Amino acid sequence: MQAVSQGTSHSNRSDTTIVITGGAQRVGLYCAERLAADGFQVLITCRHLRDEWQQQPLAPGIEPMLADFSTVEGIEQFIDELKSRAPRLRAIIHNASLWLDDSSGADALQQMFMVHMQAPYLINQQCHELFPADAPADIIHLTDDVTRKGSAKHVGYCASKAGLEALSRSFAARLAPQIKVNAIAPALIMFNPEDDADYRRRALAKSVLGMEPGPEVVYQSIRYLMDNPYITGSCLPLNGGRHLK
Numbered sequence: 001m002q003a004v005s006q007g008t009s010h011s012n013r014s015d016t017t018i019v020i021t022g023g024a025q026r027v028g029l030y031c032a033e034r035l036a037a038d039g040f041q042v043l044i045t046c047r048h049l050r051d052e053w054q055q056q057p058l059a060p061g062i063e064p065m066l067a068d069f070s071t072v073e074g075i076e077q078f079i080d081e082l083k084s085r086a087p088r089l090r091a092i093i094h095n096a097s098l099w100l101d102d103s104s105g106a107d108a109l110q111q112m113f114m115v116h117m118q119a120p121y122l123i124n125q126q127c128h129e130l131f132p133a134d135a136p137a138d139i140i141h142l143t144d145d146v147t148r149k150g151s152a153k154h155v156g157y158c159a160s161k162a163g164l165e166a167l168s169r170s171f172a173a174r175l176a177p178q179i180k181v182n183a184i185a186p187a188l189i190m191f192n193p194e195d196d197a198d199y200r201r202r203a204l205a206k207s208v209l210g211m212e213p214g215p216e217v218v219y220q221s222i223r224y225l226m227d228n229p230y231i232t233g234s235c236l237p238l239n240g241g242r243h244l245k
């Protein structure tokens, strides 16, 4: 039986682009750096350019695009600019996210709906034609393991991430067989600087592996999905065994 090759050789990766939304920091920036090192062109979106890029420029192959997904107009502006650049897309990674708890104001759910659902919905609908017909193509959504059980303190966040998970499965059905569409559902990946010792201890205790893995495990999951030709409509649990507790 003929082996199916999905991986693009290093040489022709340089003419294909991976979009990572919210890629100017933390998980998104780490994955952008690893994918650029793999030879891809990477477009990261951000709401503001970072001052530190003057002294510490982004790695070669990474280019920032300004985008604010808090309004439909902002999402459409991003889509128009992306189309005007007419990249040969290899992947779109919907990483942008707001992690607001339920005391963050009356419009918190609406804000998270815009970033977690409205933006991926419009971008997937209007940008799928930027993927070349004859080459591997992936859309990957970053959801959250918390959708398994719900969250007493992040009701709105959890609901919007659950909606993103359903949106991912629907686009998998709509865009097959040309584009594979999957989700990655992380639990704790990396703490925020403001997380105190007690919070960190409690968060680590929620999984049987009890670790803060860092963003490499998200990059590994992205590469697994990109390189495997037979996975679509899935949601990859990346949770240290939280479901076993």
Ligand SMILES: NC(=O)C1=CN([C@@H]2O[C@H](COP(=O)(O)OP(=O)(O)OC[C@H]3O[C@@H](n4cnc5c(N)ncnc54)[C@H](OP(=O)(O)O)[C@@H]3O)[C@@H](O)[C@H]2O)C=CC1
Pocket: 021, 022, 023, 024, 025, 026, 027, 028, 045, 046, 047, 048, 067, 068, 069, 070, 094, 095, 096, 097, 098, 099, 115, 142, 143, 144, 145, 186, 187, 188, 189, 190, 191
């Ligand atoms: N960190 C973790 O432990 C976990 C992370 N996840 C998920 O993994 C992904 C990456 O996590 P992490 O790196 O911590 O994410 P961050 O909290 O650092 O947010 C990522 C980016 O989202 C962007 N963003 C927020 N609101 C908007 C908006 N209105 N328009 C455009 N961009 C916006 C921000 O970009 P900017 O400010 O530059 O515009 C920010 O840099 C997220 O989807 C997250 O929900 C899930 C579970 C655990």
Ligand SMILES: Nc1nc2c(c(=O)[nH]1)N=C([C@H](O)[C@@H](O)CO)CN2
Pocket: 096, 097, 098, 099, 144, 186, 187, 188, 189, 190, 191, 192, 203
């Ligand atoms: N957009 C974000 N989403 C999430 C974050 C984050 O920092 N930004 N962090 C978490 C937590 O790590 C949680 O999984 C464990 O405490 C969840 N989502």
